[in-house]
Structures are given as structure tokens and as C-alpha cells.
Amino acid sequence: DIVMTQSPDSLAVSLGERATINCKSSQSVLSSSNNRNYLAWYRQQPGQPPKLLIYWASTRESGVPDRFSGSGSGTDFTLTISSLQAEDVAVYYCQQYYSTPLYTFGQGTKLEIK
């Protein structure tokens, strides 16, 4: 299985400031056939299911605010929230789909307001 490891486990950021979450995969999720990274990011607000934010490592899902961006390639990825809003208090997960159909998720990063 591809193991996904996120860091940090939790962080606190002031409103309007930048938040950065990292995700590392135990093996590359970059496909040589299409040059795409098989990596997605989700936000799970309290009491809600996860919501897809980013796929192909850097493609924003329709309707997702542009303060969310994804970057990275191979085994190292980053989710950046450029200006934290109150509604961004949530747990964030990365997920690989390179080893489809055996999908695996990171352990989650809890984001709070400082």
C-alpha cells in the first residue's frame, strides 16, 4: 500500500494569514504516462463529510475559492490556504489514487484559528 503521511498533525493560524499543510507519499504518485500526480486534497468541516478541494495535485475543484492551492510532485505535496477564513477551521486530508483502486488517505491535519 502507498502510505500517506501529513504534517503537521495540527496547526493554529491567525485569520487572514497563510496556512500550509504537507503530505508525503511512501512512493511516487506521478504517472509517467500522462505526467499527472494522482493526489487529492479534502476539507472536512465539523459535522460534515469531506469535501473535495484539489485533484491532480493542483487542479481546483469547481466552486472552491482561489485561496486554496495545491503544489508538489512525485512524493511531496503542499496544500496552501493563502488567507485563512473562519470557515476553514476543519480537518484536511490528502489522498492518493495512483494505486487505484486501492485508494489511501493521510491521517489528517487539524487546522484551528490562533
Place this chain on the structure above:
Amino acid sequence: QLQLQESGSGLVKPSQTLSLTCVVSGGSMSGNNYAWSWIRHPPGKDLEWIGNIYRSGGTYYNPSLKNRVTISADWSNYQFSLRLTSVTAADTAVYYCARARDMAFDIWGQGTMVTVSS
């Protein structure tokens, strides 16, 4: 827009069978680009993919559960189902149904808590 809703028993006895259904509304289940999935989140543990079913009828399961899990679909009634046999306390979790598009999960149900206890 497309919505998914899980239903089923919230309490299952050890060694019995867990059964859940996901009803799809507001859209179609057709299209070969989609997989219809079950995912669970045990308390204090990572999200775990359980399995997929495709419009072609093909199914794929997590090897860790493969001998106990069955996913089926009733396409004409816009629903798909999960059966997990021989449950133990380790199967206690929030269970989600979801649609996979381009292999990322773009639509999720609200989730349903299932507790395994006598």
C-alpha cells in the same frame, strides 16, 4: 445537483452482517467515468476505502476486507449497497458512500455511524 444519502442499521451485533444502502438523487448514475464507493472512518483512525462498483457491474474491494465485503447496485432505482459480514468492534465507524470522478471522491453522503456491540 447530485446527492447521496446512506441508510441502514446503526447498531450491529458482533459476528452479524452490516448492511447499508446509498440512495442517489438529483442526477444520473450512468457514465463509465464514475465509480460508486464506500469509505469508512473508524474513531481515531484514518479514512479507509472499502470498495467500488462501476456501471459495468465490476467491483473492487480493499484487500484488507475482501473476504467479508460485497458491494452491489440497483441501477434502475438509483442506489447501491454495502454488506460486511462477520463484524467485530473494529468495524465500528462512520460509513460514507461517495462518487469517484477521475478517481477523486467528488460527492459524498453525509455519513452514518455504525456501532458494533452486543
